[in-house]
Amino acid sequence: MVNTQLKILRVFGPTAAEVSAVLRQIRDDGCPGLRLLERDGEFAVCVQVSAPNRGMAEQYCDKWVQRLRAKFGDDVFATGETSLAQATLDLLLQKRKLLVAVDETTGRLLGNLLQPLAHSEAVFDFGTESYADPQRERQIKVPQQLLKKFPGDVVQAAAGRAVSAMQVTGADYAAAYMPATVGQCPFVLICDRHGAAACALPPELTDAAIGNQILDLLRRRMQGLRLTDSCITFRPGREHPLLLVSEAGRERGNTVRFSLRRRTPATQDADHTADFEPMMDFNTADPVMPPPHTTRQRTATAAPTGTIQFETDLDPMAETNTDPMNIRTAGPQAATASRRRRTQETESYDTPLYQTERREPAPSLLDDEIPDFSAEIDPAALAAAQAADEADAAAGRTTTAEDFSKAATRLFSEEDEAELAAAQTRRRPGKTEAAAPARPETPGAASIKNRSLAMIERTERRRKRTATIFLVVIVLLLLVGAGALWWFFRNDLGTRPASKNYGTTVYDETVESYLANALEKRPGAVGYLGWPGLDGTLVYAAGTEPQTKENASPTVLTRFATASNLDQPTPGNTVLECTGDTYAVLAQEDVIKENSGFTLYLQNGTYRFKVVSVYYLDPTEEGEGAFDLYGSTDLSNYYDYLSFVAGIQARSLWQTNVEIGDESHFLTLTSATSEEGVLLCVTGRLIGADEAAALDGASITATEEPLLTALQYQRKDQPMPAVSSLLSASVDRYAQQSAASSASRNSGTQGEEESSGTDLDSQIAAMQSQTDAILASTDKLLAGLTDVAGSGNASESDLNQGAEGGLPEQTVTVDQVAASPTPEPTEVPASDSASSEGGDSASTDSGNSSSSGETINVTMNGTAQTMDLVQCLAMVAQNELGPNAPAEAYKAQCVATHCWILSQSGYPSVAGTTPGATALAAAQEVARVLITYNGQVCFTPYFASASTGTASAADVWGNDRPWLQAVDSPYDQSVATNWNTNGNSSGTARFSRQTLQDRIQSELGIDLSGVDPNNWFKIVSANQYGWVAKIQVGPDGNSQTVSGRWFRENLLARQSVDGRSLRSQCFTVSYDAGVDCFIFDVYGYGHGCGMSQWGAIGYAQNGWGYQDILLHYYPGTTITTY
Structure with missing residues (x-):
């Protein structure tokens, strides 16, 4: 099996002779198959190679293509079916360059090539930004200084116009075409920021060929390639070399298709159905020219078409006339005889120089078969009619065209015979007229007259139709114009407001x-x-x-x-x-x-x-x-x-x-x-x-x-x-x-009078009172958004109460914390509220209580900042535990907060409020205390309250940590206000059966229609304190087992009848058919892993120090001070 590989190399720039020479050389080197096609100066060199398998064919084909590339060099612009216009367009798009034409002529030459291509409007303006814009067209002109410096220089004028076009439009390249002028051949020019390049053109190029010359010059200019021999480069306004067409680029003769394997004779007309016009077969030897002074023997036959002859034949034996003024002719007789000889029909030459194509006659209706209508007539009737015609002819009676016309009138007119007779009587000539000799009437004159009248009538009818159509069109235009005016005035709203006013x-x-x-x-x-x-x-x-x-x-x-x-x-x-x-x-x-x-x-x-x-x-x-x-x-x-x-x-x-x-x-x-x-x-x-x-x-x-x-x-x-x-x-x-706005308004009422000390105090008191009133009114707003451990009015909060973070956490050692620099703290953020409850009122210098000046990166109350470490820990502890927590609980909270922040990357989000004296002192004392495990700072999550104990990290997040295990927390039930208060007043939360059925269907794809609600949920695993690790949703055979955390935070999130969620994953579930709801009995508040804040308060109230509390909730850790 033979495999054939074909590749096409696209070339522009060299002449046909140069391309043929290269192909002859490649053929002599052993290239098996070559073909050459040409269109508008573009050459397509086709290389066809056959081999036993596809790989060998591709290898040999690539070899010859590389040889051809090396021969043609920069003249190769693409391969395959890519045209020169497409290759130049792709190059402009790749380099993000804009091309403009200096005038409409150049724009049409380029537009005809680029308009059919996709995305051409992205690199060529088609005149919209240049010559087609009247204002910019007036600006695109040759500078006067250039005309004065180079008078009559067409090349400098074209370059100056191109520079002006680039300046007006902001384009990267400008193209110009100049036809032949006195002393200058036609040329194309490309101008850019670095100078200009011009290329001389041979005469009689097609529009497409000229456009290709522009695109090829632009391609070479953009890529920095070698220009052709007919090109020059110069800077506008400076002297330039003479612009001439190279010898190789001059006009060449007719070309034919060539092939090394098959030769096709030349044709007069190019085959426009092909992509390229065929070229000369470079394998054919050059034609042998006849001797310059050979005279062909005269024959008696006429010369073929295209040969010039004189009126008289040249007699070589006649006497030579040496006087140019002595002119004699052979007379009109000789010229007449010569013309007669040329018009005689003679045989053609044995070998004709030209072969005239014989064309078929134009199609006619007579080409089809004409039916024989006489076949339907009775033969006897035909014989009788023929006999009557012969008798009339013998008697000298003939039928004229007028007789036929009268017969037709009698046949098709409704006028009776009497009227016809009367009309004939009136038309009889009188005696005077009868005596006059009858003028012989030309046969067919009446027929010609009738045809003339018919033509006049048709012309008149056509004129009337034209006038009627014209009037109808005018009326329609008037109606359309009236409708447009009506629509305009009906919908016109007047001058539209301008935003600048x-x-x-x-x-x-x-x-x-x-x-x-x-x-x-x-x-x-x-x-x-x-x-x-x-x-x-x-x-x-x-x-x-x-x-x-x-x-x-x-x-x-x-x-x-x-x-x-x-x-x-x-x-x-x-x-x-x-x-x-x-x-x-x-x-x-x-x-x-x-x-x-x-x-x-x-x-x-x-x-x-x-x-x-x-x-x-x-x-x-x-x-x-x-x-x-x-x-x-x-x-x-x-x-x-x-x-x-x-x-x-x-x-x-x-x-x-x-x-x-x-x-x-x-x-x-x-x-x-x-x-x-x-x-x-x-x-x-x-x-x-x-x-x-x-x-x-x-x-x-x-x-x-x-x-x-x-x-x-x-x-x-x-x-x-x-x-x-x-x-x-x-x-x-x-x-x-x-508050500030109110104070400003109050101070403004004093006019220009200077306020006394008493007035100033009263204004400050009024401002403070208003601030307190606003903050007090926010209790209802924030009641559902925070759950402070030490407050007495615990209510619904977010699902992840306390510090949760994520696993795996960031690894930080104590040495890294001690060696880290302490940048200056940013401005202290505005606090949440001013604590005024109990005896722990906020001190006025709480922001500067750190003796070491150590800082920490956090996002405090939504603002990312670098804060003073003591201030940050005190604000978070005050916000988490409230104003009435024991000092040891504040210390434990500060240490847990510090370690939790360090275990998170970036600026972890925390919430804080203005700290009281107790919280601030606690933070000052433990600012350099950390909880470590094997020398690394621990990830220390905390939450509001536990059931009777906590949950491990594996139960909550699925990843085990040695210091995050389930431990006892016995005081939560007695001290926590949110221990068993998931509902409005009790620890139960109700979820509608239909709501959960729809929720399970959408989240898990489990259809529980018709299933006993008592079989919907089954707790698979829970620790000794009731924290659910796994729960089965759906009955056996049609169920999924999910984690207790996902069950709480995703499946049941805000799905209860009062819009609440489960406060923790420590719960039991049952179904109440009376209210058609599921009842969840919930204990504790938060995710349940790490330190219980209410549990820490309980331990502190019972005499535990902060170190005891931390080591209890984070077993196996070490308290480290750096």
Whole structure:
């Protein structure tokens, strides 16, 4: 079996003779199969090799291709089916360069080649940025200095025009084509930042060949390849070499297809169906030219077409006339005889110089078979008719064309015989006329006359149809124009407000006029939303649907999503929704700084807003990070108001520094984003009547870690931060801002009078009182988001109460901690609240209580920072244990917190509040104390309360740690307020059977329809203290076994009838058919591994020191001081 391999090498630049010479040499070296194709200067060298197997064929074929590449060098531009235009386009796209043409002629030459190719508009402007733009076309001209310096130099003029085109358009390359002029052959030119290159062209090239010359010159220029012999390079404005066509590039004769194996005779017309025109067979010997002065013997036959002859034959024996002025001719007789001889039909030459192609006659209707209609006529009737015709002919009676016309009139007209006779009588000539000799009538004259009249009638009818059609078209155009004018005036709303005039009277007046027209002409329009840096838009009533045109996307519009609360006396939030992603750009810093406020124009008033928050929202999100925007419209309840303010500030992407009062009105605009299921919300506060409307966008800064949606954290594969910490920090900022604003307003009422000491004290007291009132009002807000071990009002919290971290943890040794540098602490974050309960009031110098100045990296209350170590530990201990915990419990908490932070990487998130004196002293004492195991700092998780003991790391996370084992914790039941309070007032939590059935179906794919609920759950393994490690979901044969932690934190998360979750994985479960619910009896609070905070308090109250507490909850460890 023979395998054949074919490869094509694409070449541009050399002439056909040069290519043929190379191929002859390669053929002589042993290349078995070569073919050459040409089109518009492009050569395709085909190498075909056959071998016993495919591998050998490819090897030999590659060998000859490499030989050809070495011969042609830079003239090779591609292989295979890639054209020169495609190769140059790919090179421009790869280098990200832009090409322009200096004029329309050059643009058409290039456009015809590049337009059919994909992505050509990315590198060639097709004139849109140059000659097709009237303004830029006027700018693209030859500099006057160049014309003065090089008068009449066409090459310099073309280069100057190309440089001007690059400067005007900003392109990287400019191309120009100049036809032949006096003293200069045609040429093409490419100009770039480094200079110009020009290539002279032979005459009579096709448009495609000229375009290929431009692209080849550009290709060589971009790649730094060798130019052809007809090219020169120079810098515009400096002398350049003479531009001439090389000898090899001059015009060549007709070419034919060649092949080493098969030769095809030359043809006059090129085969346009092929990709390339065939070339001369380089294997054919050069034709032998006849002797220069041989005279062909005259014959009696005429010369073939194309041979020039004189009117008279040349007589070689005649006397030679040496006088050029003595002119004699042989006379007209000789010329006539010569012409007669040339017109005689003679035989052709034995070997014709030219072979005229005989063409078939044009198709005709007569080519088809004509049916014999006489076959249907009676033969007797035919014989009788023929006999009658012969008798008429013998009698001299003939039938003229007029007789036939009269017969046709009588046959097809309804005029009777009498009328015909009368008409003939009237037409009889009189005696005078009869005496006159009859003029012989030319046969066929009447027929010609009838045809002329018919043509005139047809022309008249055609003229009438044309006039009618023209009038109809005019009427239709008038109707269309009238309809267009009606539509324009029907939908025109007048001058559209320009954003550059935002904040001026002109803008407001323009909006009022625009809105008035919209209220009349746009159904559903109720207002206009204006921006200082974005285009404004009409606002439609709730429920207005976007108009959808045929085969087009729906129109983007902005409409009310909730009822307006702007005119209500109580605070509220109004929501507008944008059906597109128009306002998604407000997530960009430069855009939000330019649009830090907006104005809503309604028929009953104008409402101006300052942007207070820009944040992402998932309307379908559930759980801890959920934010009910559409339900937060009535903010008359202060708890709802504070929840809304804290929610938008914790999620805000930007710190806008806009003050929020106690009874503000808000407007929130939602817009779609590129992230599916996530909206971008922009909330603005209504500017008061006595407030300055000036916007301060320059002061806007980015928030370091805003609260995003759970969907975004999931897509980024990042854990969701503690929502309670972020909301607490947000509430604290709002409280301080509100107090400062109130104090500023109070001080402003004093006018310019200087306040006395008593007035200043009263202002400070009023500000402190207001701050305390705001913080006190946040108890209800934060009640469901924190569970402090020492507080008396424990309630629902997040699922992972305490410090959980993750396994495997970061490995840190004591030596590394001791040797680590201590950078300067950043600014101390704002505290959660001021502790004023009991005797542990906060000291005023708590931030500087560390004697060593050691720092630690944490994310405190949502802000990543480097903090003073003592301050950080004291704040966390105060927040975790509350204000009334024993000192030894504070110390144990500080050490556990310190080790837990060190075991986590980066800036772990913690929550803290202003510490009291007891917590601060405890932190100062144990700041350099660590819990270690084999010299490494331990991972020390902690939680709120245990059942009667703790759980091991293997039971909770599935990874065992020697110091995280199950140990006794006997005091939790007696001291903890959240030990058995999973429900509102008891330790049981109720879960609807239908809710859990749907949840199990969606999460595990187990269908429990018709299954006895008593068989739904089965605890597989639990430790001695009741902490569930494994639980079976579903009956035997149709079940899955999951971990107790996943069962609690995922499957049952916030699925109870009161929206709660299991507080710990220490539980028992039963089914109550009376209420159709599952009853979970839960003990303890938190994940259950490590130190129990309530248990530590119990041990401390019973005389244990912090070291005893730590060694009990983390068995096998060592207390190390560095």
